Amino acid sequence: MKAMSALATQPFDSSEDWVLPYRGQVGMASLIIAEAAIFTIFVVAYLYYIGKSLTGPTPSQVLETPIFFTICLLSSSLTIHFAGKFLERGRLGAFLGAWLLTIVLGGLFMYGTASEWYRLIYEHGLTISTNLFGTTYYSLVGLHAFHVTAGLVMLSIVLIFAVAGRVGRDQSARINVLSLYWHFVDAVWVVVFTVVYIIGR
């Protein structure tokens, strides 16, 4: 027992620097890899079923490219990036502003998806069970929208804490973890946008 506990104190090479990555970043990166695999399968299914629907409506008949809302979502990546930078420098007011802007832009994007779905369902009669296009479209876009929503919930929780004055420089590593997730959600939209609105039509 005595010899064993010596292991803990024996300075083998104390000169060595010992810096390990932050577990939050590594955990989030791993989650992103896993999520990317899920999205890949849905994207493959979407691509595989393009043009295989037996009945209409088809993508070219009903889809309109959501350029404005895409710009909203992509620019929210910029605002959250700057929010993180502001927090690192301790500029709390600027952080709060950029964070709020991120949520507003994300919310606008969700409004865009909601109005597009409303139009597809009530004007064109396209539901998830109408044809293969409906099944794959609502699943893929819905899966992405679900991730945006989850991100918005987490962003809002941070906003509440920030307004209550509980977010400071000490939290910036954690804020950056959330920011990484948000960038991923945006990057997925680039793929979904390309597949659904460009290749798919």
Place this chain on the structure above:
Amino acid sequence: MSSDAMAVQNAQIAGRPWVETLHDWVTTVDHKRIGILYVLYALTFLVIAGFEAVIIRIQLMFPHNHFVSPQVFNRLFTMHGTTMIFFVAMPILFGFANYLVPLMIGARDMAFPRLNAFSFWLTALGGVLLYFSFVGGNGLYGAGNAPDAGWWAYAPLTSKAFSPGSSSDYWTIALLVSGFGSVGTGINIIATILCMRCPGMRLTRMPLFAWLSLTMSGLILLAVTPLTAAQLMLAVDRYLGGHFFDTQAGGSATLWMHFFWIFGHPEVYVLVIPAFAFVSEIIPVFSRKPIFGYPAMVVATVCIAFVSMSVWAHHMFTIGMNSYANSFFAITTMAVGIPTGIKIFNWIGTMWGGRIQFKTPMLFCIAFLFQFLIAGLTGVIQAAAPLDWQLGLSYFVVAHFHYVIVGGILFALFGAFYYWYPKVTGRMMSESLGKLHFWLFVLGFHMTFDVMHIPGLLGMPRRIYTYEPGRGWDTLNLIVSIGAFIQGVAVLVFVANLIISYWKGAKAGNDPWDAWTLEWSVSSPPPAYNFASIPRVASRRPLWDLKHPEDPDSRYE
């Protein structure tokens, strides 16, 4: 710790009401307790799924047997396969990784202890949901009371038309939920290994167990998630009227096969890599030599993980793919044999010239080497598409993958139980019961799974509930069934050994095997905080350095 303090603590433990102890275990976030929970949970399901296997073998013992009905037979093999993969093999390996990885890399817990507990309870919920289908599977239709579409659940068998009621829904949701648990554990192991290593524990100094756990976790992230996605699609089809796998509306049944096997084949490696990890720790200790070719072992493992992502369609040769696809998947499948061969040579190289101690853990590892080699060889010959057209969906395939899972993974697991049981409980497992377990299991295993290849070659299809007499399968099936019963008895000996040794086993001490990795430097069982002060390491065998200060490994690395 002095013996007085120990006695006081024991008295306190004995005096506590059992509800409190139970509460401690249910709410625990300690990686060691969660590891034990995983293993106990998996052992429970091992007995259940083993029982299902025995019923299957009783039914197939004689031609025209009427022990169970065809419907029940379908449910039995579906539940047997699903349970063994998702609720025995995965959780038991997660349990070992959970328990051992932080101890081996000199950490006090996993990176995310609460995520760890959450993952375990998700997996536990998945198993409960699957077996709840026996009660709730009737749904509103009164047809089918457990999943019966086979463990790979090919479309369109899972469509509403062929699978009314809720049994397939329980199957889908059980796997979905346990899949989230698996991904959580995978993330946790990766973050633990990359971010929680003690000073000096460079990646190149980690025990191979940690390296292989890292590889397995990476594979989980990429391999379990396609199944999650496919299950989501199946749920969309069944609940929302989607058409992903609905051939009547232009959907494709083949796409399900691809998605399932993109998960299904790497899954084999998710299971077998931890088995490699056990063997890589046990063989050096009982050969009294450091592992041979450490870097080659790491590279070979990572290669296996990579290549395993691109071999899935060798499960689908019989559906009739084009010749390019056939050639591609045949070549990649054969390529897996190369890194696997490197590993087998390295294990033999470790044993070569060593002073081998034939203790029970080592016996299981030696059997693993032989059996895993044979399992690999029957795999390589099936990689040739034309041969697979003959053998696909026959008992040859059943014999092959049971050879991998039982002869490979389960043998390594038994070795791991005998090796780390003293660390977990503080007691040695009985060597005599262990040897009885080993020889009975070897006998039963070879009677069952060696012989099972032959009816496969003679054309016996898998998943048939009975067969006609006089096709040359009768005696063979009888031998296979008797072997299965012997394996059942051997597992009972093992369980008895686990239980008896817990109270009657000899005291183990910190380091009963004279081993070299950090988990043996702490008491058995380890304290809740693992290490009173975080260790520093300077080589791959920190305990060797400690025991042999005149000739430490660090001098040569």
